[in-house]
Amino acid sequence: MLKPADMFDRDREWAQLVGFVEDQRPGATLGVVSGRRRQGKSFLLEAVCQQAEGFYFSAQEATEAESLALIGAALTRYLDPVAPIEPRDWPAVLDILLRIGRERSVPVVIDEFPYLARASPALPSMIQAAYAPRRAERMESRTRLLLCGSAMSFMGGLLSGDAPLRGRASLDLTVHTLDHLAAARFWGITEPRLALLVHAVVGGTPAYRTEMIRYDAPVDLADFDTWVSRAILSPGSPMFLEARYMLAEEPDLRDGALYHSVLAAIAEGNTGRGGIAGHVGRKSNELAHPLTVLEDSGLVLREQDAFRANRTDFRINEPLLAFYHAVMRPYWSQLLRGTGADRIWERSQGRFAGSILGPHFERVCREWTLYNAGDRFGDWPAQVASGTVNDPANKTTCQVDVAVLGHTDGGRPPLLAIGEAKWNDVMGLGHLERLLRIRELLAGNGKFDTSATRLACFSGAGFTADLLERAVRGEVELIGLDDLYTTAD
Template identity: 75%
Template sequence: MRKPDDMFGREREWEALVRFASDEQPSATLGVVSGRRRQGKSFLLAALCQEMGGFYFSAQEATEAESLALIGNALTRYLDPVAPFMPTNWSTVVDVLLRIGRERPVPVVIDEFPYLVQASPALPSIIQAAYAPRRAERVESRTRLLLCGSAMSFMGRLLSGNAPLRGRASLDLPVDTFDYRLAARFWGLNDPRLAVLVHAVVGGTPAYRTEMIRYDAPKDLGDFDDWITRAIMSPGSPMFLEARYLLAEEPDLRDSALYNSVLNAIADGNSGRGGIAAFVGRKSNELAHPLTVLEDAGLVMRETDAFRGNRTDFRIKEPLLVFYHAIMRPFWPQLLRGTGAERIWRRGKQRFAGNVLGPHFERLCREWTLHSAEQTLGDWPTQVTAGTINDPANRTTHEVDVAAVGHADGGKAPLLAIGEVNWGETMGADHLERLRRVLELVKRGGKYDAERTRLVCYSAAGFTEELREAEARGEVVLVGLGELYG
């Protein structure tokens, strides 16, 4: 089935949904679609139902009685029965949804499913019972039921552990943000430098461009500063409060002060558990739960240090949260008055470069290495993270921005590449020498097979002629903005 013309990207998601919804095999099936708000989940599912004549219902925050009345009204409009459908329990509703698929495969979507479960906690168990393997109502139906939700912690538990629906779903589809290349196309940004700047602020959430700021993108690099103040830091813009709403939308994030402090600690450069604990003023073991909740909510991700297996680094997944905590939160009372955005942004530009843009560029370089560097590295990396390695002779440690590890076909895993990332500085021979020293230390450590490790320099500011000559001799790989967005 052809994707609708007004749908940008989402080829993989659309193909998965169409394949699930058009499955001609007998017996009703169940699927789960999840993702943070404003990623286009509802748009995808509503388009699917429109194209295939399916039933789409978006739940609201309401009591059980009102929710039953609302879905009864929606089913009455869809089925056009002789008398209005007025259900008194969810078992009846689920059986009606199964009857929709008696004649053909039909997508049936319940959007914002967590709202229904909040008022009716037994609903997942009711669906489980309705989907019993030999139950006649299921066997005789080809309803393709899709449950969708934005509360990531809730949706993550829906099919896990001892949850009632575990083992019942034949589709579990996450709808994530656009990757940085697709985001640049979506925003209409042809200048890679400007694309990185914009992505470091708003990431790849589609609705930030369409619904939130109504296609207001910076025209060029010279317009970026003004765009920040008018589209992101102005109280008149819907984006102004968006970072705060991201926390409020997750039901599991009850202690907002603690979670904000944890996010602020990470945004301030404290990626290790100990550094976060010291910043927040808690013991390390007391942060296990809030960090796990933030990870389940899709707001934080954890990475294992490439050279210290017992060290975990935490990074904020949503760029807007990093920007908010680094630039906006320290001056929130002044920003609320709507008069100081330009002055605050001028003051915060250096902090933006160090705490937001630099780490974000490193993240894009790791992403490129993981997904687009197979030919460059000679193999497909299975893991790309940062790392820290000790240098006892010089009594120091070296931070490695990019460490690409390949698959271990018996024996040690191959270290495909180590790399250094720099946003604002032209890279030269001294950077290459540091990478050579790091590689020497890696070989001494013996953790990886480092005989064919490539040395990589990533820079947005360019490379010296000396470094380019080293590249011509095969001593280093140079990756600039053209390669990242090529």
């Protein structure tokens, strides 16, 4: 099956789906497709079903009886039997789905599966029973059943631990957001600075450009501020409420006020558990559950400190969610009135630069280093993270924005590079001297092999002449916006 011409990127996802669907070996198989809303999961699955003449059913929020009637009607349209299909229970539906694949390998998609499981909690166990290894109906079928859903916490639990479907699935596919490189191509933005500004606001969710704002993109850097006001801050735009809907769509996020407060704390730079607790007004141990739920939902990332195993930072995974809490939420009442968006955006420039652009730029630098830099730092990295290093002599703590660790075979892990990232600062010798001091401290503690550690400066504003001269001499790697929007061969 050829990937549809109107499908952007998603080569890996398409190849995995095609491989799963075209498997001609006997025996029905099960796959799980997950990902946050508006990433193109349904588009992928509908395209697969169209090409392979499969069955596609999108569930709705409904009772068990209504859901059975809806899927019965869909099966009647698909199979065109003599009499309408009116299943009495889910095992009867599953047997019909297995019979669809008796003659050929065929995709059968149940989209929005969490809606069905919420109304019929035993449904995963029923699928487990239908897919029993030696059950005749399964062995005689080549149905390729795909369960799809956007509730990440639920979908993540389908195949984990002692869940009924653990060990039953032969495909577990997550459709992620587009990275900053693919997002720039998708938005048609060739200016790296503008591309990163847009990505810092809306991230890499495809539907934000297509269905949500109908291809309204900033024309150039001068149009960016106006675009934010009209496309994001205007109550008439579908994007205006999108961040609030993200939490509402997750069934496990029941205490909305608490979760919004936790996200607001992280958006304001309180990335440690103690800082979050202080902002929210709760004890640190009381935040273990909400932080875990946010992480399982894909809304928050837990990042381990590169140099201190007992330290963990939390980052908001969805840029629009961070933008909402840092920029929109403080002025929500005014924004709802539909007036003053331009003025509010003007007053929010400092908060946008400090709470959004700075951390987002650092994250993009880490992701580029891990996935796109190749062996620019001497070897392929095994881990890229931020980290903190104690400086006892100066009684301070040094923050490392980009720490690049290599593969180890049992000895001390090689520290390939340490780097500092500045979005709006022209970087100079002072930044290099700070990195030299940090490398010296790391060499002294003996935990890492620093014999080949390189120094790197990431800047969105450029570098001074004397730092450029040091780069020519091989003393430092300089990575600008143009580099961040290229991929190593």
